[in-house]
Amino acid sequence: MIYGYVRVSSKTQNEERQIIALKNVGVFKENIFIDKESGKDFNRTAWQKLMAKLVIGDTIVIKELDRMGRNNNEIKENFELIKSKGCFLEFLENPLLSTKGKSQIEIELIQKRNGKI
Numbered sequence: 001m002i003y004g005y006v007r008v009s010s011k012t013q014n015e016e017r018q019i020i021a022l023k024n025v026g027v028f029k030e031n032i033f034i035d036k037e038s039g040k041d042f043n044r045t046a047w048q049k050l051m052a053k054l055v056i057g058d059t060i061v062i063k064e065l066d067r068m069g070r071n072n073n074e075i076k077e078n079f080e081l082i083k084s085k086g087c088f089l090e091f092l093e094n095p096l097l098s099t100k101g102k103s104q105i106e107i108e109l110i111q112k113r114n115g116k117i
Contacts, residue, residue: 002059003050004032007067011036018063021092027061039070042078051078056086064093 004022008015015034022032033046042048050060060082062068068089069075082089 001055002027002031002061003053005035005047005050005060005062005068006032007035007037007039007044007047007069009036009038018067021063022061025061025092039066039068041071042069042074051081054082054085054087058085059088059090061090061092063091065091 004019004027006015006018006022008018013036015036019029019032019034023029033050035044035046037044054060065075068091069078079089
């Protein structure tokens with residue numbers, strides 16, 4: 001499954017820019033998890049729900065690394081946790097940080113849109 005993750009730092013900020021970017025690469029709205037709170041740690045409701053849902057082969061698409069979080073140590077820990085689950089991260093704004101090749105995620109998104117996954 002391909003999931004999206006969106007985070008804004010407060011309830012007054014607008015998450016629409018991130019949602020549009022995820023939908024533009026084929027992530028379905030119902031598979032997007034949204035947190036409206038600080039990125040200082042990973043004790044965020046939607047992030048925890050997303051982590052609990054992951055199974056081998058799943059991919060999380062995030063627009064930018066700083067939307068994942070602000071604490072470098074916890075970002076690294078969560079990278080490792082996701083990889084240990086056999087899952088992948090894809091960052092739209094910095095594909096070099098992604099744990100899966102860009103061409104593979106594009107193939108999967110196209111297949112998903114065409115109903116082949």
